[in-house]
Every structure is written in structure tokens, then in C-alpha cells.
Amino acid sequence: MSAPLVDIRNVSHRFGQLAVLKDISLRIEPGSYTILLGPSGSGKTTLLSILGGFVTPSEGKVFIRGADCTSTPPARRPTTTVFQDYALFPHMSVGGNVGFGLRMQGVDGATRAARAREALALVGLGSAFDKKPHQLSGGQRQRVALARALVIEPAVLLLDEPLGALDLKLRRQMQDELKAIQKRVGTAFIHVTHDQEEAMALADHCVVMNDGRIEDEGPPERVYHRPATRFSATFMGESTILAGKVTDARDRTITVTTPVGPVLVPGTLPAGSAIALAIRPEHLILGGAAGTAGLGTAKVSDVVFQGSFKRVLAISAEDPSLQFIAKLQASATVQPGDTVAVSCDTDQIIVLAD
Structure with a gap:
């Protein structure tokens, strides 16, 4: 059996006296599209923040590519995060936004621009390099944020409810595009959502969370047709x-x-x-x-x-x-x-x- 790309071992976390994660263990394979699915307060966003290095767990370990990254800061771990609000710099061009991470890594300007153009072409925005974020639609800004995350070639891409701000039609269009991009680049995606339809449309590995614990995990077809728990049966569909x-x-x-x-x-x-x-x-x-x-x-x-x-x-x-x-x-x-x-x-x- 091959080693997992991400290995979460017995992770628990508390905010003060409030336990938000309770002994979570999870293995994520290379090239997989994993959805963390659950209601508000289930702990899915906290788990994503721990994976991204924004939160250090109260207990347990996080290994990525076999290395202990539990206390490694975000900039030094092989992950990038795409946030729901896009977090683009309004004063920068689209190309500047996409190349920002490369700039922080000391990549020269010509190489940075070339790689930014490649990343924008990957998400279907090859002609937007010189535009400003305010000139783009919500779906286009989301794709810019995705290109900015992918351009630095992370081992794991973390997505925090990236489609939550989009209307229904655009959200479904972006679901198709996300899945297609993930297949092309082969990067492992870990995506947080509370939308069951989104989970089934995107995931090949679905993790259902409730009250800080993992209720069920596996291929979405199995989780839907043969849920392991009563909660999973009622949350993953009706x-x-x-x-x-x-x-x-x-x-x-x-x-x-x-x-x-x-x-x-x-x-x-x-x-x-x-x-x-x-x-x-x-x-x-x-x-x-x-x-x-x-x-x-x-x-x-x-x-x-x-x-x-x-x-x-x-x-x-x-x-x-x-x-x-x-x-x-x-x-x-x-x-x-x-x-x-x-x-x-x-x-x-x-x-x-x-």
C-alpha cells in the first residue's frame, strides 16, 4: 500500500474549553479530490485551517509527503489555499495577482510572467493578464484565485467553500471546471463545503463530518447508497x-x-x-x-x-x-x-x- 500524501493522525483541537475537533484521523491519497462535508460547526473549516498551517492543533500530528508539518507555517508547507472571498489585490493586475506567490519565492519577472500566463490559460483566462480584478465577473475572479494557487505547484490545494458566493448556474459551471482542472493538473484538492450536491459532483473521496468527528468517508456513491451512520444518511441527501x-x-x-x-x-x-x-x-x-x-x-x-x-x-x-x-x-x-x-x-x- 502506497504512503498517503496527507496523513492526519489523532488530531483534536479546542478553542478555549470548546472542543471543535475530536480525535480526527484521515488519509488522503495523491491526485484525489477530497470533499470535507458537514453542517456549520462540524469542524471542517478548522480541519482545513490546520492542514493549511493557519491553526496548530491542540493534539495530534499532520504529515504531508511524509514530513511532519504540524507546526510548519503556511508559507513553508507544500499547500496553498483558495478562499471564498478570493482575496485578490485590487491594485494589481490579474497577472500580478497570479504571479504574487512566485514573486515571494524570488522568481524573476520574465519567468513569473510566463508561468502566470500559463496558469491563466489553464483556467480559461489567457486574455485577462493585464486586466484588474474589478473588471472581471465573480466566476472569473474565482478562476484567478485558483490560478494564483496552482502556479506555485503545491502538493495539496485547499479550497474553503470557494463556490459559496456564486449564483446557482455559475456554481454548477465552476464545479465542472474545477473537476476538469484537477484532473489535468493531478494535484490533490481538499475542498470544504456544506452543499451535498456539490460534494457528489466533485469528490472521489467524501468525508462527512459532524460535531468535530468523521461520521463517514469513502467514494460518494458508497456514502450515498450505503451510509455508515444515521447522520450520514440524512445529511448526504435526504x-x-x-x-x-x-x-x-x-x-x-x-x-x-x-x-x-x-x-x-x-x-x-x-x-x-x-x-x-x-x-x-x-x-x-x-x-x-x-x-x-x-x-x-x-x-x-x-x-x-x-x-x-x-x-x-x-x-x-x-x-x-x-x-x-x-x-x-x-x-x-x-x-x-x-x-x-x-x-x-x-x-x-x-x-x-x-
Whole structure:
């Protein structure tokens, strides 16, 4: 097994008496696009600041390329950071901004200009060298900040919610461009966001954080389809959660009692285990279907048209505290007030330890 590019070992951090990171260990491979995903206060930005050298952890070590960088200042570690607010110098040209890090390294003017032009061409702004930042759009300024970070050829590029200030259309465009640039340059990107769709669009390594801990990590497809924890199932996309208890286990199938009745799902947990069943919206079937697990009936409370699909909320008749979340085809004719049968393919039900 090859050595990781970044090796975070048992890192904890406190601001005064407040513990914001709690025994974090994480390995990041060369050439990967890692997303640190979590709600506000989960510790993801603090972890990024520790990686960038802006914060020294209270406990633990950070190794980059095998070297202990725990106490190394930002300018002396092989990382650069792209901030949400771009942090461009307004009095400098775009070329001057991009070449600033090289200037601090003592690179001569001609070489600096040539490399800055190359970096701007990489992000699609080859003609902007002589412009000032105020002459560019928000998306263009973001690309300048990215070029400035990449021009010094860091081992790791750190991105602190870099798309948060952009509108939806531009944010999606920049997602495509970021992924394409990362593949071209081969630099490891570590990107902080609270946007689940952004995480799934960009990451090949997704790290879900909550309350200073790592709840789940792995390829985004695995984290979405088979989350490790209840928090991961509800934060990385939506889920309907059924509390349950295993009452029978045989032939690699368990019977789970739930508020909507017994449900048989694949599994090997022993009888008596308290679990939760999570069902993604696209796997819920409203109207019932042969060969699926019945989940009772429900009354549709809301239908929201979202372009390519309809998001449907329905209240369980068996347990009024339970709300089903379904994603149906845009052409579905369901309306608020309809009473419908609810079911799901048992192979799509996620079993979680409660």
C-alpha cells in the first residue's frame, strides 16, 4: 500500500474549553479530490485551517509527503489555499495577482510572467493578464484565485467553500471546471463545503463530518447508497428513517418491526437489535408495486415541482409522526390530499445501527 500524501493522525483541537475537533484521523491519497462535508460547526473549516498551517492543533500530528508539518507555517508547507472571498489585490493586475506567490519565492519577472500566463490559460483566462480584478465577473475572479494557487505547484490545494458566493448556474459551471482542472493538473484538492450536491459532483473521496468527528468517508456513491451512520444518511441527501427492532433473523434475512408494520430486509443482525431503516426518496414507490415491501399508506401533504422530478411529502396513516419523502417522475399526477400505498424494493433499504 502506497504512503498517503496527507496523513492526519489523532488530531483534536479546542478553542478555549470548546472542543471543535475530536480525535480526527484521515488519509488522503495523491491526485484525489477530497470533499470535507458537514453542517456549520462540524469542524471542517478548522480541519482545513490546520492542514493549511493557519491553526496548530491542540493534539495530534499532520504529515504531508511524509514530513511532519504540524507546526510548519503556511508559507513553508507544500499547500496553498483558495478562499471564498478570493482575496485578490485590487491594485494589481490579474497577472500580478497570479504571479504574487512566485514573486515571494524570488522568481524573476520574465519567468513569473510566463508561468502566470500559463496558469491563466489553464483556467480559461489567457486574455485577462493585464486586466484588474474589478473588471472581471465573480466566476472569473474565482478562476484567478485558483490560478494564483496552482502556479506555485503545491502538493495539496485547499479550497474553503470557494463556490459559496456564486449564483446557482455559475456554481454548477465552476464545479465542472474545477473537476476538469484537477484532473489535468493531478494535484490533490481538499475542498470544504456544506452543499451535498456539490460534494457528489466533485469528490472521489467524501468525508462527512459532524460535531468535530468523521461520521463517514469513502467514494460518494458508497456514502450515498450505503451510509455508515444515521447522520450520514440524512445529511448526504435526504432519507425517510424508520425506527425498528429485529424480531427474527434467519437465512441472511431479518424481520424488523417498524411503526408501519414488519419489514423483511437482507441482514444478519441478531434478534433484539435496535436499528433504523433508511430509504432514499428515489426508492420510495407511491401507489404500491408487486414484489416490494409494503410500508402502509400515507396522505400526500405537499408536491413540489423541481424540473426533472417532483418532490413529494406524505404523512404515514399508521404513524402520523412519520413523513415519507419521495422523488417521482415530473409527469407523475399525484396531488396534495391523495391517499396512496407506500412501498420499496427491500434491496434498496439501508440498515443502520440505531
